Amino acid sequence: MSCDRLLLEGMEFYGYHGDIEAERALGGRYRVDVEVRADLSAAGRSDALEDTLDYVRCFQLIRDIVENRQYHLLEALAEAIAGVLLDQRHAQGVRVRVAKTPPVRGGFDRFAVVIERERAPG
Numbered sequence: 001m002s003c004d005r006l007l008l009e010g011m012e013f014y015g016y017h018g019d020i021e022a023e024r025a026l027g028g029r030y031r032v033d034v035e036v037r038a039d040l041s042a043a044g045r046s047d048a049l050e051d052t053l054d055y056v057r058c059f060q061l062i063r064d065i066v067e068n069r070q071y072h073l074l075e076a077l078a079e080a081i082a083g084v085l086l087d088q089r090h091a092q093g094v095r096v097r098v099a100k101t102p103p104v105r106g107g108f109d110r111f112a113v114v115i116e117r118e119r120a121p122g
C-alpha cells in the first residue's frame with residue numbers, strides 16, 4: 001500500500017448527535033479530521049483530478065453525514081464517515097477523528113474518537 005495521504009483537517013460542523021435526546025434536539029459543534037491513504041503518484045504525474053481523490057467531494061460527503069444524519073455515538077458517526085470515504089475511488093485506508101466540542105459542562109474541551117479502517121480486499 002502507498003504511504004501517500006490526503007488530509008482534511010479542522011472541518012467544523014453543527015450536527016445533532018448524542019445518546020441523550022436533548023443533545024440530538026439542540027445539536028452541537030463537531031470537529032472532524034480525516035486522513036485518507038491512497039496512491040497519489042499518478043495524480044502527481046498527470047496533474048489530473050480523475051487520478052486522485054476529489055477532496056472537495058470528500059468534504060461534501062463528510063458535511064452531509066455530520067449535518068444531515070443523527071447518531072447516538074461518536075463511534076457510529078466516525079464509522080459512517082470512514083465508510084463513505086472508503087467508497088471513493090483510489091481510497092485504500094482512512095483515519096477519522098471526530099470531536100464533540102464542548103460535550104458537557106465540565107473541566108475539559110472535547111470528547112473525541114479516532115478510528116482507522118482499510119478497504120476490504122477484492
